Amino acid sequence: MKAIIYTQTGAPDVLQPTERPVPEPAAGEVRVQVKVSGVNPTDWKARAGGPGRPLAYPEIVPNQDGAGIVDAVGEGVSPDRVGERVWLWEAAWQRADGTAQEYVTLPARQAVALPDDASFDLGASLGIPALTAHRCLTVGDNGPQRLAPGTLAGRVVLVAGGAGAVGNAAIQLARWAGARVVTTVSGPEKAKLAQAAGADLVVNYRTGDPAAEIHEFAPAGVDIVVEVAPNANAALNHDVTAPAATIAVYATDEPADVSLPAFRLMYKNIGYRFVLVYTVPEAAKRDAVEDVAAAVAAGALQAGEAAGLPLHRFPLDRTADAHAAVESGAVGKVLIDVA
Template sequence: MKAVVYRRAGGPEVLTLSERDVAEPGPGEVRVRLVVSAVNPTDWKARQGRGVEAGTEVPDTVPNQDGAGIVDAVGPDVTGFAPGDRVWTLLAGTHAPESGTAQEYTVLPAEKLAGLPGGVGFDEGAGFGIPALTAHRALTVAEDGPARLSPGALAGKTVLVSGGAGAVGNATIQLGRWAGATVIATVSSDAKAALATAAGAQHVLRYPDPELAERVREIAPDGVDLVVEVATGVNAPLHAAVLRTRGTVAAYGDDRGTGTISLEFGANLWLNTRYQFLVLYTVGADKLRAGAEDINAAFADGALRLGDERGVPVHRFSLADTAKAHIASEEGATGKVLIDISPES
């Protein structure tokens, strides 16, 4: 089979198209014929080495965590899946270096897969993995909020989504609206405002704006219940200005920041502000599974979709052009970067 592999940390040039044997699934494992792979920032950051020098040798590694495809074979003791089932992956590359989705087949434990509801495309299954799981976690960490998402679960809640045109921001808007929240999104341009509006945000505000807090308060006079934050350090002063008492900041990124966050103690003390930092790799299997179940419910309701009409432009590449797909993501392509692996049938 064809697989993209890298053997040392570095830029996109370390990615090579290789021939590898198709592995047999062992006990509890499922082999998936991948149809679509997706690129997230975490994929090219891992390829760069996460702190090691460029050129450092690593085990043969197949990139990309997210993908969707068709079950090809199951190992002993697997009861939840059968050949022909349509599935999407849950952090595929965390199972083993060679288990990423930039290849024609991957073998994963059954718990690393979720069924793909009928009528939902492989693009959605691959494209909403990490972004939607992150969004789900962000929307379910508030002290006074729900632990699961469903229609009406966020009714009466106001959510401020920082970076509403990004992949996680878009998924947060779509899931938040499905669950009944009022969504305010912030964006940096008119073009991105159009994307956030297409995703379903009822209110879209531009930044930078010295009066941004006042504009948020005009929409939510009592303060917002939850901030889903991609630029935690830069926006920390805004949080104390717009949160209601016992409000929550779900912090998953520090874009444009320094890696260090300064908070005004008194303001946040009296607000009883909760900061919940989140990353999927250590969130726990139970949270991933709950997220996957709720995402599938949103999929089935038609509430979570890719495409221009939902504010998620799609950029497509072939498996042989995986390096170009990584470059597109690194250069900040707005929307979703997908890699076509094999035909659907």
Template sequence: MKAAYYDRTGPANAVFQIGEIDDPKPAAGEVVVQVHASGVNPTDTKVRGGTPGRKMGYPRIIPHHDGAGVIVATGAGVDPARMDQRVWIHSAQFGRAFGTAAQYVALPQHLAVRLPDATGFLDGAALGVPVMTAWNSVMGDGPVAGRTVFVAGGAGAVGHYAIQIAKLGGAQVAASVSGPAKAEEALRAGADLVVNYTDPEAEAQVHDWTSGRGVDHFVDVNTTQNAGFSASVMAHGGRIVSFGSATNTSEMPIRDFRQRNVSIRFLFIHRLDAHHSREIAAAVCGLLRPGILSHRIAHSLPLADIAKAHQLVEEGHVMGKVILDLSKG
């Protein structure tokens, strides 16, 4: 099969190779998917970029967790009726060397989820890690109907789905962004209030919006950077769900959080067990009826342009997903 891969970490344009490698075979409990579209996430670019002093997890890596395609082989223990099923894929490369940046990928069957006919492969490849993370961040602590939910990074891939899921769940939703174009995106996704997190007035705007009560639930893309802000805007008994952070360690205003009984739950979506993963995927599938969830594709590129795709994600200006469209070659 044709695949994009790297044998050493480094800059995208220096390490990516496109070549032929053996087609994968399904192990017990696995399916093989013919990949039609492969989604790029920030984690794919970070792993490819490498960490000084850390060795690659595998001698060769085909990157990407997310994708969409059609099941073309089933391993022992998988219902053969899944053959020819259209699927969306998440976490494909976690704990495995080979992800979706190839014509075929083998993966545990629960990571390949039925994709309704009405959802195209590009949109299917946008779902993956962002929608799984968004659903768990918003709904993983119980219903949000009637509550206030704050989505930090409302124009990001996770944030875009988080706003929509919180609104569908009946919450009042505020979001933060860094500028007017991203504010438009967050409003289009359904946010009731959008603040600019670089604006010193942002905290006061959130206090006014909640009539001084504070927000019940905070979906956090950058927990260390946002700690001062979140400590200021949380309601008594509120919950922060942290799925991202620019730095690993930081000083946190612990006293402010403690005095309002705020709890912080950290989330790493790839390490949810298969049972929880299936539950979230099923809930997401319930939202894939036409007209419910909007997906945002910023760029679709051929597999040969994988280095450019990674660079676009790394630059951080793209609003919407960067997807490799394997039908383009």
């Protein structure tokens, strides 16, 4: 089978095509014929590596997310799953085998049923972005712990960077759960994408008075912030949050450390929570997978430009270019056509 591997960290050109044997699923695993592989920022960062970070395995296939069809099962897995359309999550987390290959084996629970009316493109766009968004929306002390229609009714959610993959998923999930959603973007083109995703209010943070616009939209304040740039957005967040709000941070900007006005946050009982989807507690991860699957089944999660998430496609042999596109900040979702 065709696969993309890297045997050393570095620039995208360390990604090389190769031929590998088709793997056999072990007990508790399924084998999936991968149709589409999705690329996330953590995929290129893992490939790029860093000082003192040797490869965990001699040979690694990149990419956490994907979608395809179960074509074989291991011992203990129902044979009824053969032929099932699925979306995949965390295929390469603490494993050597991601989704940039024609077949991948992985634990059965990491291959989630994908409805017939949901495209493989959507399936490959879920995984890391949607699970991260779910955790950000449910990590606060005031809940909810699960997402479903009505669980965020009466809440106001602020999504920083609503044109990004996590931002897009957060907008769609929050709206599905009944929240009113405001998002910040850097320009008119990204504003169109955030509006397509379903945001009630889109604020260009480079023009006008973002805090005033948000206060007018939510006079009592924002209840949940889904945050991608905690330093750049700190002043705005501290101004517009309601008492006992949660600021859920899932990425970092410069500087990497965050300095907080302790007394101001204490006075409002604001909670900062930091989210890395890979190390989310097991029960919360299971809840997130189930809720995201329910949102997909309900048609509440979509991909493509009409849903505010433009798709950028590459063939398998151009996986290096796909990684470079994500690394350079491509707006939308970068996908690799595997099959």
